[in-house]
Amino acid sequence: MQIFKTLQIKPWLPQELEQEQETNLFPSVLNRDKAATTALKFFLAVVSVIFLLFTITFLQRTQSFDFQALSGEPWLPFTNADILLQNSTYLLVASISIILARKFAELENFKGVIILLTATSLFTLLFIGGQVQVWQQLNQSGFYIYANPANSYYFLLTGMHALHIIAGVLVFIRCIWHFLLDLSYQRLASRLKLCALYWHFLLFIWLFLFFLLTSDTETFKTIALFCGF
Amino acid sequence: MTEMENIAIADQVDHSSHPNTFLTKYVWSQDHKVIAIQYSITAIAVGLIALILSGIMRLQLGFPNEFSFIDPSSYLQFVTMHGMIMVIYLLTALLLGGFGNYLIPLMIGARDMVFPYLNMLSYWTYLLSVMVLVSSFFVSGGPTGAGWTLYPPQAILSGTPGADAGILLMLISLVIFIVAFTMGGLNYVSTILQARAKGMTLMRMPLTIWGIFVATILGLLAFPALLVSAIMMIFDKVVGTSFFMPAILSLGETLDHSGGSPILFQHLFWFFGHPEVYIVALPAFGMVSDVIAVHARKNIFGYRMMVWAIIAIGGLSFVVWAHHMYVSGMNPYFGFFFATTTLIIAIPTALKVYNWLLTLWRGNIHLTVPMLFAIGFIFTFTHGGLTGLMLGNVIIDLPLSDTYFVVAHFHMVMGVSPIMVLFAAIYHWFPLFTGRFLNNKLGKFHFWGTFLGTYAIYLPMHYLGFLGVPRRYFAMGETDFIPESAQTLNAGITVSAIIVGLVQLIFIANVIWSTFKGKKSGRNPWQATSLEWQTAQFPPGHGNWGEKVPQVHRWAYDYSVPQVKDDFIPQNFSPEEVEYLVSEQNNTQEKK
Ligand code: HEM
Numbered sequence: 001m002q003i004f005k006t007l008q009i010k011p012w013l014p015q016e017l018e019q020e021q022e023t024n025l026f027p028s029v030l031n032r033d034k035a036a037t038t039a040l041k042f043f044l045a046v047v048s049v050i051f052l053l054f055t056i057t058f059l060q061r062t063q064s065f066d067f068q069a070l071s072g073e074p075w076l077p078f079t080n081a082d083i084l085l086q087n088s089t090y091l092l093v094a095s096i097s098i099i100l101a102r103k104f105a106e107l108e109n110f111k112g113v114i115i116l117l118t119a120t121s122l123f124t125l126l127f128i129g130g131q132v133q134v135w136q137q138l139n140q141s142g143f144y145i146y147a148n149p150a151n152s153y154y155f156l157l158t159g160m161h162a163l164h165i166i167a168g169v170l171v172f173i174r175c176i177w178h179f180l181l182d183l184s185y186q187r188l189a190s191r192l193k194l195c196a197l198y199w200h201f202l203l204f205i206w207l208f209l210f211f212l213l214t215s216d217t218e219t220f221k222t223i224a225l226f227c228g229f
Numbered sequence: 230m231t232e233m234e235n236i237a238i239a240d241q242v243d244h245s246s247h248p249n250t251f252l253t254k255y256v257w258s259q260d261h262k263v264i265a266i267q268y269s270i271t272a273i274a275v276g277l278i279a280l281i282l283s284g285i286m287r288l289q290l291g292f293p294n295e296f297s298f299i300d301p302s303s304y305l306q307f308v309t310m311h312g313m314i315m316v317i318y319l320l321t322a323l324l325l326g327g328f329g330n331y332l333i334p335l336m337i338g339a340r341d342m343v344f345p346y347l348n349m350l351s352y353w354t355y356l357l358s359v360m361v362l363v364s365s366f367f368v369s370g371g372p373t374g375a376g377w378t379l380y381p382p383q384a385i386l387s388g389t390p391g392a393d394a395g396i397l398l399m400l401i402s403l404v405i406f407i408v409a410f411t412m413g414g415l416n417y418v419s420t421i422l423q424a425r426a427k428g429m430t431l432m433r434m435p436l437t438i439w440g441i442f443v444a445t446i447l448g449l450l451a452f453p454a455l456l457v458s459a460i461m462m463i464f465d466k467v468v469g470t471s472f473f474m475p476a477i478l479s480l481g482e483t484l485d486h487s488g489g490s491p492i493l494f495q496h497l498f499w500f501f502g503h504p505e506v507y508i509v510a511l512p513a514f515g516m517v518s519d520v521i522a523v524h525a526r527k528n529i530f531g532y533r534m535m536v537w538a539i540i541a542i543g544g545l546s547f548v549v550w551a552h553h554m555y556v557s558g559m560n561p562y563f564g565f566f567f568a569t570t571t572l573i574i575a576i577p578t579a580l581k582v583y584n585w586l587l588t589l590w591r592g593n594i595h596l597t598v599p600m601l602f603a604i605g606f607i608f609t610f611t612h613g614g615l616t617g618l619m620l621g622n623v624i625i626d627l628p629l630s631d632t633y634f635v636v637a638h639f640h641m642v643m644g645v646s647p648i649m650v651l652f653a654a655i656y657h658w659f660p661l662f663t664g665r666f667l668n669n670k671l672g673k674f675h676f677w678g679t680f681l682g683t684y685a686i687y688l689p690m691h692y693l694g695f696l697g698v699p700r701r702y703f704a705m706g707e708t709d710f711i712p713e714s715a716q717t718l719n720a721g722i723t724v725s726a727i728i729v730g731l732v733q734l735i736f737i738a739n740v741i742w743s744t745f746k747g748k749k750s751g752r753n754p755w756q757a758t759s760l761e762w763q764t765a766q767f768p769p770g771h772g773n774w775g776e777k778v779p780q781v782h783r784w785a786y787d788y789s790v791p792q793v794k795d796d797f798i799p800q801n802f803s804p805e806e807v808e809y810l811v812s813e814q815n816n817t818q819e820k821k
């Protein structure tokens with residue numbers, strides 16, 4: 001681990017100066033991309049903590065007497081989770097097309113870039129639309145947000161996730177806007193790299209939530225036992 | 230990559246962004262120095278509101294029933310708003326948004342933060358959160374009176390003041406604040422990691438930067454817990470979920486909640502709340518280290534240990550939170566665990582205190598105003614730290630919990646101590662901000678008034694706590710176990726508090742007067758080594774460094790170097806320049 005080496009340096013000794021310069025990066029020659037990547041990684045850490053904490057509170061709540069899981073019995077909404085599977089596919093396709101968009105940007109292929117950027121936006125919006133549809137269905141069939149902690153967490157977690165997607169879309173639109181203004185493929189490619197990282201991260205979070213929210217009582221019991229709740 | 234992007238950001242002089250209208254220069258500014266000043270002024274302004282609230286509370290406590298505008302509900306509202314404003318909107322914002330913003334780019338040799346636009350957004354979002362918070366004074370029902378810890382279920386039940394609009398505005402304001410902090414925090418860590426000047430290795434960074442760096446990481450990882458709990462409480466309040474709300478009977482009415490866990494909120498809150506103490510303390514530790522080194526003309530004792538201690542404290546601060554919950558009925562083994570971690574965290578903390586003392590030991594101590602405040606900090610912090618050790622033990626905490634002993638403890642350790650450092654820092658860096666000194670006589674008066682005054686406030690409170698005087702009480706009423714004399718003591722505390730409050734007005738007046746009329750300081754008036762004092766233009770202008778960013782050749786603590794003229798070597802002096810300083814010194818000696 002570099003960091004432990006770094007922390008052992010004795011900056012007051014002159015003979016360690018040269019050595020220190022070698023073992024340490026000099027960020028001054030780095031560019032904005034690097035800084036943006038650092039910032040994004042820290043941001044992902046922040047978002048991870050948010051979802052981690054929600055998850056811990058959720059797992060604890062699954063063991064309370066009034067918790068009614070959303071799948072497991074035929075009349076429960078996610079015993080058959082096809083529509084969520086469909087939404088997952090949208091997000092997956094969006095995540096892949098964003099990678100392809102970057103590839104085309106590197107090839108400086110205008111048409112390809114435009115098609116794939118459109119595809120990404122489209123499929124991401126389809127995902128959001130699909131999620132909204134699920135919320136409506138839940139409401140129509142009486143699974144109100146306040147009726148049961150499982151419902152509350154479903155709305156809460158998917159809502160938080162959707163908010164993060166929407167924030168991503170806003171940034172994404174800004175990337176497209178900048179590209180249309182300056183037509184710089186390099187910049188687009190480096191921006192798309194960050195967007196792709198974010199999309200994949202949110203895809204991962206979504207798959208995790210998908211698993212979590214559609215589990216049945218037995219699964220929760222096992223998880224809770226495993227985590228010591 | 231285009232040509233431009235491969236040049237160090239640091240060396241790009243971006244002419245297009247040079248602000249020239251009043252609006253772009255001082256209002257919608259993206260310059261970290263202007264944003265820092267905006268943050269600071271806003272934070273100090275709300276801080277004054279919190280100070281006034283504390284004065285009002287003290288009036289009630291010292292002279293019960295003399296003031297008709299304070300009733301039990303409004304007392305609770307004042308307690309709550311005072312606590313929350315002080316901890317979050319004043320200290321966090323001033324230390325990181327204010328000093329973090331000002332000092333990071335200057336001390337590491339960068340032209341600005343890496344994302345200036347985001348930095349600007351961060352300030353305006355912070356301002357919005359402050360406005361939402363302050364607006365809760367004007368809604369029907371007034372601000373929330375739930376205590377700064379906002380514990381449910383009472384926080385959102387009728388019967389608690391401000392349980393409708395007040396608590397919602399508080400929660401929303403916190404969410405907005407966290408968004409603002411995250412925007413700022415991402416900027417600070419990325420700037421420190423990616424925009425340091427050539428030669429500024431991590432282990433050459435001044436301790437101020439280390440403190441701010443680790444505190445920012447703590448903030449980024451701890452504020453989510455507050456965010457999560459605020460959002461869940463908003464849901465409980467607005468849409469009727471039961472995340473925190475158990476089945477409950479309120480004012481004779483059964484509510485629709487069931488099954489939620491109020492204790493869960495406490496865990497989330499303190500998982501944020503304890504690191505928050507260090508979010509405030511670590512930047513203060515860093516800044517006080519630098520102030521002490523400069524004004525004692527000594528290299529900081531144990532630089533590496535200081536860095537390690539900052540990191541260790543940062544890490545440990547995430548595993549001690551439940552020491553705030555000893556009275557919540559937790560499993561005794563948990564209490565044992567958290568008491569142990571709490572006592573362990575005292576080790577790196579004590580190490581830092583020893584190192585400050587050893588830096589002072591045989592130093593060439595200049596009793597300037599910044600140094601006085603720094604020494605004052607060592608007193609108050611040691612004092613508050615020792616009572617912290619006591620409260621960290623379950624068995625001592627149980628009887629003292631929710632008494633004035635706790636109030637005295639946390640005011641010493643996280644109220645007065647960071648404020649002492651903030652004053653030290655303001656007196657120390659004021660010449661950098663304005664090119665002028667703060668008035669010295671008023672400064673000394675301010676120091677002694679504040680230092681002695683806060684002791685006069687908080688020392689007796691420990692005693693009241695031992696007597697059993699409870700915290701967050703509007704009045705004691707008929708109480709057998711508390712002697713009459715406690716009331717006399719309370720009156721004395723109030724008089725001291727009013728005096729301390731008034732002394733701060735002298736400080737404000739000093740700042741305003743000195744900004745325009747203060748004695749000119751000239752460049753680097755304290756003869757400090759760190760980069761912020763070595764800018765081409767003084768005080769530093771837009772872009773900080775003129776044509777070329779500095780290159781760093783050494784750490785920040787070369788003081789009292791015997792061979793060189795003026796006894797110190799700035800971080801950016803190359804070996805040739807140092808030789809020149811040595812020959813200058815030889816010349817003067819020969820002349821003698
Ligand atoms: C001269 C300065 C100050 C005075 C006179 C003062 C006075 C008070 C008083 C009277 C209370 C209420 C005690 C009670 O009834 O339980 C209180 C609570 C509190 N104060 Fe201060 N205070 C001052 C500065 C600060 C500072 C700088 C901080 C920053 C950390 C701070 C943080 C708090 C907190 C967190 C609470 C607890 C609020 C609650 O119980 O919900 N205070 N203060």
Ligand SMILES: [Cu+2]
Nearest residue numbers: 503550552553
């Ligand atoms: Cu704590």
